[in-house]
Amino acid sequence: MERIEAPDAPWTADADLQAGIVDALGTPEFGPAVLHALGAMAGVEEIFAFRRTDDGTLPAVILSAGAGSQAGDRAEAYRRHYFRFDPLNTVFQAVDRASLCLRVRPDDIADRDYRRDCYARPGFVEKLSILRPGRGGWTTLSLFRHGGAFSTGEAQGLRAFGRLLLPLIEAHGRAFGADRPPPGSAAAVEVRLHGLCPALTGRERSVCARTLIGMTAEGIGLDLGIRPTSVLTYRRRAYERLGISTALQLAARLFH
Numbered sequence: 001m002e003r004i005e006a007p008d009a010p011w012t013a014d015a016d017l018q019a020g021i022v023d024a025l026g027t028p029e030f031g032p033a034v035l036h037a038l039g040a041m042a043g044v045e046e047i048f049a050f051r052r053t054d055d056g057t058l059p060a061v062i063l064s065a066g067a068g069s070q071a072g073d074r075a076e077a078y079r080r081h082y083f084r085f086d087p088l089n090t091v092f093q094a095v096d097r098a099s100l101c102l103r104v105r106p107d108d109i110a111d112r113d114y115r116r117d118c119y120a121r122p123g124f125v126e127k128l129s130i131l132r133p134g135r136g137g138w139t140t141l142s143l144f145r146h147g148g149a150f151s152t153g154e155a156q157g158l159r160a161f162g163r164l165l166l167p168l169i170e171a172h173g174r175a176f177g178a179d180r181p182p183p184g185s186a187a188a189v190e191v192r193l194h195g196l197c198p199a200l201t202g203r204e205r206s207v208c209a210r211t212l213i214g215m216t217a218e219g220i221g222l223d224l225g226i227r228p229t230s231v232l233t234y235r236r237r238a239y240e241r242l243g244i245s246t247a248l249q250l251a252a253r254l255f256h
Contacts, residue, residue: 001087001102001103001105001108002102002103003102004101004103004128004155004159017033017036017037017040020033020037021033021165022168025172025175026172026175030063030172032065034047034063034169035065037161038143038158041154041157041161042143042145042150042154042158043145044143045067045144045145046066046071046122046144047063047065047066047141047142047143047144048061048064048071048140048141048142049061049062049141050062050078050079050083050139051137051138051170051173052137052138052139053137054136054137055205056202056203056206057187057190057205057206058080058083058187059078059079060079061075061076061079062139062169062173081114081225082113082114082118085110085114086104086109086114087104087108088104088131088140092138097133098133099130099132099163099166100131101128101129101131101155101158101159101162102131103127103128104127104129105126106120106125106126122146123146124145126144128142128143128150128158129142129143130142130158130162130165132163132166134170139169139170141162143158186209186210186213186215186223187209189208189212189254190205190206190209193205196254197253197254199241200238200242203224203226204234204235204238204241207220207235208238210223210224211235211250212247217232
């Protein structure tokens with residue numbers, strides 16, 4: 001993983017492209033407008049933006065754009081599974097927070113399936129990620145193209161433009177609701193648990209939320225990448241913290 005340290009180069013998105021991004025804010029056309037501007041700058045062909053939380057829960061997809069439906073499929077695969085293997089996680093866990101721009105290449109990734117599905121199959125040799133820290137987490141914008149690695153000058157220009165884009169991306173997530181989990185989902189239940197049961201750890205919330213939507217210990221283990229026995233341990237600890245002994249009691253506390 002390589003950090004882009006050089007001073008920002010001038011970015012080259014013209015006024016019409018910038019206006020198109022602002023006009024599309026809060027609508028389904030925002031992602032394509034951002035992709036169009038980045039494509040004009042440096043041939044970017046696929047983009048993802050995520051909201052990452054400090055407690056390790058699943059990321060929220062703010063936007064994804066690219067050719068066909070494959071970009072959305074890759075964004076969802078990353079959100080549900082592959083984010084756990086992203087080298088960027090070391091940055092998210094750092095004490096010192098600052099806006100960053102990083103290259104992540106296939107050789108930086110230990111997980112074979114992640115390399116295959118998000119790099120080899122679509123034909124990408126790297127992703128360029130611009131990261132913005134915020135309250136309780138990070139916003140990330142990741143850029144891909146088929147034409148090889150980004151040059152140093154391209155990376156500097158994208159870094160500069162990306163740092164201007166990220167606040168707009170965050171505003172889009174709030175306006176369009178892209179950063180809010182769908183009602184009834186595990187992520188939505190986790191949000192409610194966080195507010196009503198603050199004593200729970202992030203992993204305990206994740207396990208309890210999935211229990212409440214009917215997932216088995218085996219299914220929860222697969223979804224979270226942990227063993228079923230660990231699921232039972234986290235659930236037991238959560239119940240002990242809350243002074244309850246069953247999922248029915250947890251549901252009564254949460255929804256009544």
